[in-house]
Amino acid sequence: MAHLAFMSLAEAGHLNPLLPIAQELVERGHRVTFPADAWMAERIGPTGAEIISYEPRPVEAIVIDSMDAAARATLAVLRQLEHVLPQIETGYAGDRPDLIVNDWLAWAGPMLAAKWRLPRIQSWSAHAAGEGYDFGEFIAGMFAAAGSVKAEFDTLFAAVLSRHGIPPLRLHDFYRPAEFNLVYQPRSFHVHNETFDDRYAFVGPTRLPAAQDWTPPARPLVLVSLGTIISRPDFFRACVQAFAGEPYHVVMSVGRGVDPAELGPLPANIEAHQHVPQPAVLAHADAFVTHAGMNSTMEALAAAVPMVAVPHTPEQRTTADRLAALGLGSVLVPTDVTAERLREAVRGLLGEPAVRRRLRAMQDDVRAAGGALRAADAIEARLPRGLR
Incomplete structure (x- = not known):
């Protein structure tokens, strides 16, 4: 050996x-x-x-x-x-x-x-x-x-x-x-x-979503995360403003650099944590707002979850552009993010049948x-x- x-x-x-x-x-x-x-x-x-x-x-x-x-x-x-x-x-x-x-x-x-x-x-x-x-x-x-x-x-x-x-x-x-x-x-x-x-x-991806590890609080479910390195309290505040009162539950994973308490009182349909078991949450998610890091992207594709990509680094931009080119999600430039644009982007993905078909085909490729x-x-x- x-x-x-x-x-x-x-x-x-x-x-x-x-x-x-x-x-x-x-x-x-x-x-x-x-x-x-x-x-x-x-x-x-x-x-x-x-x-x-x-x-x-x-x-x-x-x-x-x-x-x-x-x-x-x-x-x-x-x-x-x-x-x-x-x-x-x-x-x-x-x-x-x-x-x-x-x-x-x-x-x-x-x-x-x-x-x-x-x-x-x-x-x-x-x-x-x-x-x-x-x-x-x-x-x-x-x-x-x-x-x-x-x-x-x-x-x-x-x-x-x-x-x-x-x-x-x-x-x-x-x-x-x-x-x-x-x-x-x-x-x-x-x-x-x-x-x-x-x-x-x-x-x-070398690890795949596991549905049995986490129970969703409600459906439809939107996961929001910028990964473990990017620290953007302003972005998460925009998400709160965008999704408050929307007809879906939002789970925000804000990372080690953000205290969820910084975001203030949250609406009933939104929760914030420094960390969530992302693959397990994605197994139940209906949309994913993400920085388009490669691990996060692959975990979402393995679960056939459409993405709103908000890339912050060059390699993330490459991944986000690929998502858009293959019709697996949409892209927002970080400097252009507003509550209204976030809300419209998520609404546009939820229930879009053509995106779902393409995601299922890519899911097959990921798992194979x-x-x-x-x-x-x-x-x-x-x-x-x-x-x-």
Whole structure:
């Protein structure tokens, strides 16, 4: 059996797709190790993977609402890596893995794979890089618009590579395909899907909605969430104004950065929580107002729920545009969001038969993609025969 190192950022959207895969590989008898802080370790624990503990540096939340903010967020990822990479290397001293599986923003993966000369699989929790889509081009444009941040990034990046004896890498290398790539979408949803070759496994979401885990308070049901990173109390206040008194129940998941009490007294048909069991709620939902993060989008498609997308980052905009192009939902630009537009967008989706038909077809593609089982098969197929 093999020793597999899984690596991810400490954000739910990056970590969650990997957890069912790690659990499946552990159940098949492999040893899976996972560098993690305390928050991650709590979520990784049930998979049976071993934790390589590290202490993260304190971080300040950054709302990615401009090119400058995106550049500062990218620099923050590098600063965190500078802090935790020595701890990760210490954790693997004398215990090198046979293969690394890393999220596309967990740069420790490609760095250590290059240093240790190990095979590596990239986990694309957003859209995968290919001929028709290259997130690295956005990164280049982002830094071109934020010159002072780029200089600081380049200096620190070179220092980290030198300090750890890592072969020469460029930032753009992290956004290129690896020797093999796991993509958590069905091929039919991915942008420019005709351009991808057999280096990619389009396995779809690795966890699916579970209706038995949550009981809906009323139907029709609308779920509202901007994910775990984006903090927008003003957006949720607009939702309260938009949906108060409407003939459906609204569940708002406001995230760790918003106290539901900030929203004031809520109408009888609206409730707000910092967290809800999203896949379980989606199993009952009739519409979803979402930031169009890839995990959230796939969970909604697996449940055939139409979406009003309010994307805040470039990859979310790509996903939102894809939803609109395939007729699976509608898109609102964050700066144009008003209570009236939110209300009209949700009304337009509820009960729309053509959207429902397209959603059912995409739901079939999502469920046929294979999920965690197919991902584990693909990983095992890339191990030396004696380690499978």
